[in-house]
Amino acid sequence: MEQLIGFGIYLVTVTCIFAMLAMSLDLQVGACGLMNFGQVVFMMVGAYATAIAANAGINPYACIVISMAVAALLGVVMSLTVKNMGGTYWGILSLSMAELIRLVFLNERWLADGANGLSVLITIPYFSLTVVVSTLFVILILRVIWLSPFGRVIRMIREGDRLPLALGKNVLLFKLETMAIGGAIGGLGGSFYALLNSYISPDDGLPIETFIIWAMVVVGGRGNLLGVVAGTVFIQILFVGSRFLTHIVDIDAGVLAPLRFVLIGLLIMGVMMFRPQGLIPERKRVYRI
Amino acid sequence: MYNGDSAAPSPGAPEPLLKVRNVSKAFGGLRALRNVSLSAARGKITGLIGPNGSGKSTLFEIIGGFQKADQGRIEFNNVEIDGLPPYKIGHLGLLRTFQLSEGGERMTVLENLLAAVSGQEEHRLVRFMLRFPRVMREEAENLEKAKDVIQLLGLRREANEYAGNLSGGQRKLLDLGRVFMSGATLCLLDEPTAGVNPTLVNTILDALKVMNLERGISMLVVEHNMRVVSEICEHVYVLDAGAVISDGPPEAVQNDEQVLEIYLGQDRTSAE
Amino acid sequence: MNIVQVLVNSLITSAELGLIAIGLSMTFSILRFANFAHVESAVLGAYLVYLFNVTLGWNFALSILVSTLILGTVGLALHRFIFRRFANSGDITPMIASLGLAITIRHGIQAIWGPQHVVYDYEVLPGNKIFGAFITDPQIWILITAVSAMVGFHCLLQYTRIGTAMRATAANVDLAQACSIDTQKVILLVWFIGTGFAALGGILIGWDTQVDPYLGFNLVIPIFCVVLIGGVGSVYGAIIGSLIVGFAQNFGLAFNYAPLINLFGLLDLGDRFDLPAAYKPAITYMAVVLILLIRPTGIIRKEVS
Numbered sequence: 001m002e003q004l005i006g007f008g009i010y011l012v013t014v015t016c017i018f019a020m021l022a023m024s025l026d027l028q029v030g031a032c033g034l035m036n037f038g039q040v041v042f043m044m045v046g047a048y049a050t051a052i053a054a055n056a057g058i059n060p061y062a063c064i065v066i067s068m069a070v071a072a073l074l075g076v077v078m079s080l081t082v083k084n085m086g087g088t089y090w091g092i093l094s095l096s097m098a099e100l101i102r103l104v105f106l107n108e109r110w111l112a113d114g115a116n117g118l119s120v121l122i123t124i125p126y127f128s129l130t131v132v133v134s135t136l137f138v139i140l141i142l143r144v145i146w147l148s149p150f151g152r153v154i155r156m157i158r159e160g161d162r163l164p165l166a167l168g169k170n171v172l173l174f175k176l177e178t179m180a181i182g183g184a185i186g187g188l189g190g191s192f193y194a195l196l197n198s199y200i201s202p203d204d205g206l207p208i209e210t211f212i213i214w215a216m217v218v219v220g221g222r223g224n225l226l227g228v229v230a231g232t233v234f235i236q237i238l239f240v241g242s243r244f245l246t247h248i249v250d251i252d253a254g255v256l257a258p259l260r261f262v263l264i265g266l267l268i269m270g271v272m273m274f275r276p277q278g279l280i281p282e283r284k285r286v287y288r289i
Numbered sequence: 290m291y292n293g294d295s296a297a298p299s300p301g302a303p304e305p306l307l308k309v310r311n312v313s314k315a316f317g318g319l320r321a322l323r324n325v326s327l328s329a330a331r332g333k334i335t336g337l338i339g340p341n342g343s344g345k346s347t348l349f350e351i352i353g354g355f356q357k358a359d360q361g362r363i364e365f366n367n368v369e370i371d372g373l374p375p376y377k378i379g380h381l382g383l384l385r386t387f388q389l390s391e392g393g394e395r396m397t398v399l400e401n402l403l404a405a406v407s408g409q410e411e412h413r414l415v416r417f418m419l420r421f422p423r424v425m426r427e428e429a430e431n432l433e434k435a436k437d438v439i440q441l442l443g444l445r446r447e448a449n450e451y452a453g454n455l456s457g458g459q460r461k462l463l464d465l466g467r468v469f470m471s472g473a474t475l476c477l478l479d480e481p482t483a484g485v486n487p488t489l490v491n492t493i494l495d496a497l498k499v500m501n502l503e504r505g506i507s508m509l510v511v512e513h514n515m516r517v518v519s520e521i522c523e524h525v526y527v528l529d530a531g532a533v534i535s536d537g538p539p540e541a542v543q544n545d546e547q548v549l550e551i552y553l554g555q556d557r558t559s560a561e
Numbered sequence: 562m563n564i565v566q567v568l569v570n571s572l573i574t575s576a577e578l579g580l581i582a583i584g585l586s587m588t589f590s591i592l593r594f595a596n597f598a599h600v601e602s603a604v605l606g607a608y609l610v611y612l613f614n615v616t617l618g619w620n621f622a623l624s625i626l627v628s629t630l631i632l633g634t635v636g637l638a639l640h641r642f643i644f645r646r647f648a649n650s651g652d653i654t655p656m657i658a659s660l661g662l663a664i665t666i667r668h669g670i671q672a673i674w675g676p677q678h679v680v681y682d683y684e685v686l687p688g689n690k691i692f693g694a695f696i697t698d699p700q701i702w703i704l705i706t707a708v709s710a711m712v713g714f715h716c717l718l719q720y721t722r723i724g725t726a727m728r729a730t731a732a733n734v735d736l737a738q739a740c741s742i743d744t745q746k747v748i749l750l751v752w753f754i755g756t757g758f759a760a761l762g763g764i765l766i767g768w769d770t771q772v773d774p775y776l777g778f779n780l781v782i783p784i785f786c787v788v789l790i791g792g793v794g795s796v797y798g799a800i801i802g803s804l805i806v807g808f809a810q811n812f813g814l815a816f817n818y819a820p821l822i823n824l825f826g827l828l829d830l831g832d833r834f835d836l837p838a839a840y841k842p843a844i845t846y847m848a849v850v851l852i853l854l855i856r857p858t859g860i861i862r863k864e865v866s
Contacts, residue, residue, distance in 0.1 A: 035653065081854055088595045088652055092785050093853045096846040099782065103846070107839045149411035149424070152404045156393050163392025166353060167471060168379030168407045177414055207778065211664055218657055254675065258774075261668035268661025273646060276654045286449045287399050289436060 011240060013128045013196055016135040019232040020189035022216040023142055023225060024182045030222035030282070031151060032178045033158030034082065035091035038098025039213050042183050044205030046071045046190020048105065051118040051200050060124045060195070067191035068184040074101075075183025079176040084161050095207065106202040117201025120194045131192050138185055139225055145181070146225070147285075154178055208261070215264050219271050221278025230280055238263060304367065306331040306475050306507050307352070307383070312361030312371075314347055314531075321347045323532045325361070329475060329509045334501055336522035336539065337511045340551055344531040345511045346388060349477050352509075353385040354378040365475065380407060384473035388480050388511075390460035394453030398444055398463055401452050402435040403428070405467035431470070438469045441499065443492055458485035458493070465496050468506065476500075478510045482517050490517070497521055515543065527551075566694035567815045573700055573769060575807030576707030580762030581780065582787040582799040583714070584636075584755020587731045590794025591748055592644065594655040598662035599759055600780040606632040606760025607767035607776070608670055608679070615682045625706075625764055629757045636756025637749060663777065671774040678773035703765045710761060711800065714754065718796060723750060731794040783810070783845040789852050806845060813844040 021043055028034040046067040053063040078097060082090055105112055112118050124130060145151045154174050156164045161171050194200045212235065220231020242260045246253055271278065305328035314322040322344045329335040339345055350356040352363055354375035363371040365383050379385075393401045409427065411417060417424055439448050442462045447455060452463055461481050468476045481497065482490045494517065500506045501521075512518050518525060519539040527535040527548050535545045542548055585599045606628050613624035643662065647655035688695030718724040723746070730737040730747045738744050766776065787806050791798025814836055836844075 035656075081850070083854075085853065086652075088656060089789075089853055091656070092595065092782070092789075093850055096782050096849040100843055100846045100850070103840060103843050107837060144418070145414075148417065149403070149406075149409050149428070150414055150417065152396070152400055153411055155396055156401075156404050159394050159396075160392050162355065162375075162387065164404075165355070165375040166379050166385050166387070167405050167467065168376050168381075168384075170376045181414075208664070211660055214657065214660065255672050258668035258671035258676075262665050262672060265661045265663070265665030265668065269643065269658050269665065270661075272654050272658035272661065273643065276650060282395075284397060284449065284451065285400065286397070287432065289439070289445060289448050 009128050010196075011236070013131050013192075015233055015236045016131045017189045017192050017196065018213065018216065018236065019135055019229050020138050020185055020192075021213050022220070022228050022232045023138060024185035024189065025213050026217050026222060026225070026228045027142060027145070027185070028178060028182045029217060030224075030228070031146060031158065032154040032175065033087060034079075034175065034178065035087040036078075036094045036182070037091045037207075037210055037214075038078070038094035038096075039186065040205050040207065040209040041098035041101050042071045042074065042186025043190035043193055043209070044102065044105070044200070044202075045074055046187030047194035047200040047204065048112055048118065048190075049187065050191040050194040051120045052112060054120050054122045054194075055118065060122045063122070064188065064191045067194075068187040071187025071190065072180045072184040075179035075181075075186075076176055078183075079172075079179035082172070082175050082179075095210075098205070098210065099207065102202050102205045105205070115202060117199055117203075120198045120200065123195060123198075127195060131196075134188060134192070138188070139229070142185075142225055150174070150177075211268075212264060215268050218278055219267055221280040221282065223282030224278070224280050227278050227280030227282075231278070234279075235264065235267075238267075303331055305329055306366060307509065308362075308364040309348070309352065310362045310364075312348070312351060312358045312363065314344075314351060314356070314359050321531050322351070322358070323530075325528070325531070325533055327526045327533060327536070329507055330524065332501070332505055332507055333523045334497070334508045334510060334521045336518045336525035337509060337528060338513070338515075338518060338525060338542075339528035343528040345528055346479065347531075348528070349385055349479055349511065352378075352383070352477060379471075382407075382472065382474040383477070384468055384471050384475070385477040386461075386464040386468070386479050386481070388483070390457070390464050393463075395451055397449050397451055398439065398455070398466070399432075399435055399448050401463055402438055402466050402470045403431055405470040406431050407471050407473075435466075435470060438466045441469075442466050442496055458489035461485055461493060462489070462496065465493065465500065468500065469504070473506060475507045475509070478508055478512075480511055480513065482512065482514050490514075494520065515539075519543065563692075563694045564815075565692040567811050569691075569694055569696055569700065571804075571808040571811040573703055573765075573807075574810055575804045576704055577762045577765050577769070578780075578783060578787050578807055579800045579803030580707055580710060580765065581759045582784050582791070582803055583711075583796055584751070584757075584759050585784055586788045586791060586793060586795060586799040587727075587751045587755055589788060590731045591734050591744075591751060592647075592655070593734075594644075594647070594652045594659070595785070596644075596659045597656065597781065598639075598659040598666060599755070600763075600784055601663045601666035601777040602632050602635065602756045603759045603763025603766070603780065604670060604772065604774065604777040605635070605666055605763070607763040607772040608674055609760075610764050610767065611674070611679045611681060611772065615679070618682075621681065621683055625761070628764060629760050632760030633753040633757030636752040639756070640749065640752045663781075667774055667777050674774070676774060678771040679767075680771050681768060683768075699768050703769055706761070707765060710758065714758070714796070723747070727751060728796070731796065779842065782842070782849055786845045786849045786852070789849065806848070809848065810841060810844055814838060814841055 021039065024042065025036060025039045028036045049067040049070040050063045053066045054060065078094060081093055106115055108114065153164060153169050157171055157174055164171050216231040216235045217228055219234060220229070221227025239260060242256065245251060246256055307329040309325060309327050312322055312325045325348060337345055347356070351358045354370065354373050358371055361371065362369060365381060368381060370378050370381065370383070393404070396404065439445055442465065444459065444462060447459060452460060455463065482493055485493065498521065501508060510522065522539050525536060525539045525542045526533050527542055529551050535542055535548050581600060581603050585596060588596050588599070609628035609631060610624045613619040613627060614621050643658065644655055647658065683699065688697040718728055726737070726742045726747050727750060729740065729742055730744050734744060766772065783806055787799055787802035790805055791802030
């Protein structure tokens with residue numbers, strides 16, 4: 001029983017972390033139209049920052065803040081490459097940048113012990129509770145951003161640069177801020193990820209992770225926080241649930257692992273074909289006239 | 290024969306709001322604009338006509354900062370604006386609309402109007418969050434203003450409709466609505482009545498007059514419909530093959546032989 | 562390393578990349594979305610050859626032919642059942658759908674054939690020594706196959722009506738439609754040839770080295786790099802782009818960076834500095850980043866009408 005509760009708590013924590021990553025991606029994609037195919041890099045860099053800082057003996061809470069700052073800075077750097085690039089092109093560029101950063105972590109042993117990865121030996125009290133509260137806080141912040149004048153402008157940018165530019169909006173600055181906020185939230189998720197698993201390696205930053213986060217966002221519903229959280233929970237259940245399938249059906253674990261991803265892929269495809277706006281679509285904000 | 294910009298400031302006359310001086314632009318070998326000079330008077334509606342491909346849209350792109358002129362100077366409100374990025378020009382109070390009313394499709398009409406308000410400094414996110422009560426108050430004020438604009442434009446039923454679902458004419462009205470909200474002093478209107486049905490044309494004309502007479506917004510209007518031009522414009526420039534070939538009051542320009550030749554030669558229907 | 566060896570390796574890489582990139586470049590231009598699943602058809606084609614050649618014991622050449630044709634048909638099916646419905650839904654929706662498809666194919670392959678790499682069944686002979694470089698028989702065959710496929714495609718493009726229609730459509734689909742070209746027919750042909758060629762490229766990679774389920778991922782960025790250098794929609798641009806990427810990948814590793822590292826004599830950090838082999842993919846990633854930064858819409862920009 002105790003084991004089951006422990007597993008349940010772990011599950012909730014992981015889901016919350018991924019919800020943060022998905023909501024961060026949704027801010028970029030769903031609100032601002034920035035097709036970030038390198039989302040996982042925020043998590044990886046955030047996790048590495050925590051690991052490196054922790055190994056240097058820095059206070060755990062300071063580690064979390066450092067992770068957010070580093071990832072936000074990375075978001076700013078990435079946003080400098082957006083310019084007026086079309087969504088597809090920046091998608092390819094962000095994927096390349098993420099892979100470049102992962103290659104550096106993989107090959108530079110002096111930086112973070114290369115492929116071996118780093119152990120994270122610190123922890124914080126009430127860790128799971130902290131993660132859950134942080135997630136709720138992120139939801140609140142993102143909701144306020146969505147409803148604020150800032151959110152309105154980035155939703156206008158989503159449809160194209162020209163109109164907001166003509167209206168006197170500094171589009172690049174808005175994109176930069178969006179990426180900085182997205183990065184900070186992603187870095188927070190990454191920091192928690194490192195603390196949860198007590199370990200981080202370049203394999204945690206594989207592009208497939210980005211696509212799983214994408215699946216959460218597009219299946220749940222771009223531009224709707226409830227949808228994104230629901231999508232995260234849905235994909236997590238799918239992942240964890242299918243793990244128990246080996247007990248029920250006679251299926252080899254080596255076959256089941258890739259089959260889970262096949263399911264994710266089919267899900268993304270199916271949603272795009274039959275319900276491209278996602279299961280819980282973006283809601284129109286209606287004012288009383 | 291055309292001999293220069295007759296609206297150029299003579300001593301004693303008020304300074305024009307917008308001055309375009311000797312602007313040229315070439316795309317590869319194609320010379321889209323050749324030494325174009327024109328000015329838009331403060332508080333007046335100035336027309337810009339010419340056949341398709343004569344360089345009107347290119348000129349708007351350049352004035353708005355979306356493209357760079359090869360040479361020439363542009364002054365708005367005594368500030369040199371050529372070379373400035375588009376958002377800075379917009380911020381100075383020069384607002385352009387687009388021929389196809391692009392942008393803001395997945396926002397409602399009201400949200401579009403609210404987004405057009407300038408001077409909110411919404412990008413200073415931290416400060417914005419700290420001043421939440423003030424932001425809320427401003428929002429409420431802007432919302433009231435937006436409702437007035439919607440009433441004026443007759444878009445009441447569409448207020449909560451996505452802009453992408455509006456008809457072409459309604460989107461043109463929304464363009465004007467953004468101008469109202471933005472507090473611009475000069476707007477460049479790119480074909481405000483193109484592809485709009487006749488009843489809506491009258492609504493648009495009324496809105497233009499309100500904008501000009503009551504709010505004092507000056508305008509530079511690209512338009513094909515000569516009825517519209519002669520009804521609202523005080524001064525008209527004719528552009529052909531990238532050069533200004535004539536200018537003057539609409540009646541005079543309409544009877545200019547060279548202008549008649551261009552229009553009758555190529556585009557009889559739109560000149561009527 | 563021997564310069565001739567590097568040259569030949571570069572040519573082979575270029576041939577493989579070129580075959581795969583042609584289809585992506587054309588669909589990118591005509592259907593206006595980036596098909597992330599395109600490279601997976603290369604992997605699938607390579608695995609089908611493994612199925613026919615090793616598992617079923619067919620003749621190698623026959624396996625290649627059948628596999629290429631099957632993948633061409635798969636391309637048609639993908640268009641008919643998946644991508645056709647995205648004609649009016651912008652560029653983002655089909656792109657995300659293609660990501661889903663890529664994940665499905667990649668892990669489907671892994672579920673069927675396992676995560677290990679596979680090799681084809683052919684006799685491995687010691688290489689021929691040409692100008693001091695070792696070149697194996699398969700490598701010669703790879704070059705012959707790739708070049709003849711491209712020459713055949715070139716003839717189709719230049720000397721047939723449908724080929725002219727294809728070039729026109731790839732360059733500007735609206736203009737082609739206005740010139741009453743049957744773009745639907747062209748699109749089907751593009752899917753068939755594009756996917757078939759991708760399969761052939763994947764097979765050649767498998768023949769040259771080995772295939773594993775992750776091959777597709779390692780190819781995505783290099784192939785997009787090729788397409789971006791060559792210009793979206795340009796077949797010949799894709800071939801030129803593949804030569805550039807192929808040579809950059811191989812020469813990038815063979816190059817001595819010592820002058821650069823020493824800032825041309827300002828520092829003295831040793832007179833030999835090679836790029837570690839692990840950074841080979843980084844060359845193309847870096848290239849993609851730079852290309853897009855310099856020319857945000859790809860190297861060859863569409864003419865402004």
